[in-house]
Structures are given as structure tokens and as C-alpha cells.
Amino acid sequence: MSNLENRPTGLARLLPFLSRARRAFSILVLSDDQRMGESMAAVLGSMASVVVTLSWEAALAASEVRRPDILLYDFDRQESFGWPILTQLHATPSLRHTLLLVLTLRTSVNDKIAAFESGADDYLIKPITADQLRFHVQRLSHFRQVLGPN
Amino acid sequence: MTNPHSEQRKVLVIDDDPAVVATLADGLQLLGDYEVIIASDGAEGLHSFYASLPDCVVVDVRMPRLNGYQFVRAMRGDPETAEIPIIILSALVQDHEQLAGFLSGADVYLLKPVQIIELMAAVDTAINRTAEQRAEQLRLLADEP
Numbered sequence: 179m180s181n182l183e184n185r186p187t188g189l190a191r192l193l194p195f196l197s198r199a200r201r202a203f204s205i206l207v208l209s210d211d212q213r214m215g216e217s218m219a220a221v222l223g224s225m226a227s228v229v230v231t232l233s234w235e236a237a238l239a240a241s242e243v244r245r246p247d248i249l250l251y252d253f254d255r256q257e258s259f260g261w262p263i264l265t266q267l268h269a270t271p272s273l274r275h276t277l278l279l280v281l282t283l284r285t286s287v288n289d290k291i292a293a294f295e296s297g298a299d300d301y302l303i304k305p306i307t308a309d310q311l312r313f314h315v316q317r318l319s320h321f322r323q324v325l326g327p328n
Numbered sequence: 329m330t331n332p333h334s335e336q337r338k339v340l341v342i343d344d345d346p347a348v349v350a351t352l353a354d355g356l357q358l359l360g361d362y363e364v365i366i367a368s369d370g371a372e373g374l375h376s377f378y379a380s381l382p383d384c385v386v387v388d389v390r391m392p393r394l395n396g397y398q399f400v401r402a403m404r405g406d407p408e409t410a411e412i413p414i415i416i417l418s419a420l421v422q423d424h425e426q427l428a429g430f431l432s433g434a435d436v437y438l439l440k441p442v443q444i445i446e447l448m449a450a451v452d453t454a455i456n457r458t459a460e461q462r463a464e465q466l467r468l469l470a471d472e473p
Binding site: 192290298 | 371394404405406408428465469470
């Protein structure tokens with residue numbers, strides 16, 4: 179990669195720690211688009227246990243049973259979805275240790291800041307390929323394992 | 329998003345410690361002839377990024393509003409900014425903290441305190457990295473072949 183590889187902060191030296199972060203993990207999808215939710219479940223189902231919900235109430239109920247590692251919040255189609263829902267998700271006790279990943283068409287800086295200040299840990303802009311989604315979610319899962327619950 | 333019309337490279341430094349920002353900005357300007365833009369947290373950093381379109385970003389981790397991990401993910405999650413060279417410069421020295429920085433999408437992780445010559449080398453490394461090299465690192469971190 180570069181001569182920085184040999185420095186104490188080089189990635190190569192850290193990669194063995196990654197193997198300790200590998201474990202089964204679970205994803206809860208909250209989407210306002212059933213087809214999109216099912217597509218994400220198909221893409222992510224090979225790497226994690228995935229449940230798709232289509233309402234805040236259903237997501238809340240599922241979170242209490244599953245305590246997901248990652249909640250993927252996909253919205254754009256329904257006005258009832260938005261940042262207030264994200265704030266509620268962030269404040270939900272059963273999601274206290276869950277990383278929140280937003281998947282949206284909204285590209286503005288103000289939307290990104292609103293998302294992160296509402297509790298988002300990650301922000302992905304659609305459209306996104308299946309590989310990009312899988313890589314992103316896998317790294318986020320590793321991140322959670324490496325740093326531990328907040 | 330680079331600035332092809334100017335030889336002078338533009339670096340955005342995001343840190344909530346004014347003393348750190350002043351030291352880095354002075355050093356980069358005096359020793360490296362970089363144009364330096366500064367921001368004091370991740371949210372201000374995002375605004376500054378789009379206002380100035382820097383060639384490289386140097387970002388701290390622990391900051392109010394958006395932290396460094398969130399800032400890096402915001403950049404990597406947008407196809408418009410996914411290839412921007414990013415260096416995390418942090419006092420978080422533990423291995424798992426450094427790995428978390430790479431997992432968020434940083435190209436380089438540097439520890440504070442840093443010498444300006446070391447930071448300049450890292451900026452060059454990050455800027456010269458190709459999209460393929462960046463993608464390869466991210467695949468490696470995602471356990472993908």
C-alpha cells in the first residue's frame with residue numbers, strides 16, 4: 179500500500195484483530211417500501227439474520243425480541259417517516275446498543291447532519307449496489323464488535 | 329472533487345481543539361504550502377467540505393455534534409465524496425480504536441502528537457491513493473475476497 183504500512187498505525191498490523199470481530203450478527207430493517215425492504219433482506223441474508231419491518235410499531239416490537247446489532251432505516255416514500263422516527267429509534271431502550279444506518283435519497287448536507295444529530299451512525303445514499311450495501315454493513319458490524327457496545 | 333486548476337493543495341482540518349488546529353494549519357501552510365481550511369466539529373466540517381472542496385481531509389475522532397467516525401462515514405456513503413482522501417488524526421492510540429477508524433473508511437490513521445513532516449507525507453499518500461486501492465482496503469476490511 180505505502181511506506182506507511184510499516185508504521186505502528188499501519189492497517190496490516192491491525193488486521194488480525196479483525197478476525198476476533200467476526201461473529202454472527204442480526205439486522206433489523208425498517209423500510210417504507212416493501213419491495214426495497216425485501217431486496218435488502220435478500221442481499222444481506224447471506225451474512226446476517228435479517229428481519230424486515232414496515233412500520234415504527236413493528237420495528238419496536240421486533241427490536242425488543244431480537245436486540246439487533248444494526249438497524250437499517252430506509253425511507254423516502256412516506257411522509258410519516260423521517261428524522262423524528264430516527265430520533266425515536268435512537269431513544270428506544272431495546273436499541274441502545276444498535277448501530278443505526280440510514281439509507282436514503284436525500285443528499286443535502288443539512289439532511290446528513292440532521293440524521294447524525296438524530297442518532298444515525300452511518301448514512302448511505304441511494305442508489306446503491308448490492309456489493310456496496312454488503313461491504314458497508316459488514317464493516318459497520320465489525321466496527322461495533324471492535325469498539326463494543328456504546 | 330479535486331482542484332485541477334491549482335497546484336496548491338487544499339486541506340480541510342477538522343478538530344475541536346483550537347491549539348491543535350492552529351499548529352497544524354501553521355505547519356501545513358509554512359512547510360508544505362498547503363491552503364488550509366479549518367472546522368471545529370464534524371457538522372461544521374461537512375459544511376466546510378462542500379464550501380471549499382478540499383483535496384484531502386484531516387479529521388479528529390472525539391468531537392461534538394458529528395464525531396470523526398460519523399464524518400468519515402458520511403463522506404464514504406455518498407458517491408459524490410466516497411473517493412475523497414481522508415486522514416484520521418487522533419489521540420486514541422489503542423489498536424481497536426485505530427481499527428475502528430479504518431473500518432469507518434479512513435485512508436490513513438495518525439496518532440497525536442504528529443510532526444508536520446509526517447502529516448504532509450500522509451496527505452500525499454492519501455491523495456495519491458487510487459480508487460482501486462481504496463476499494464481494495466475497504467473490501468479487505470469487509471472480509472470480502
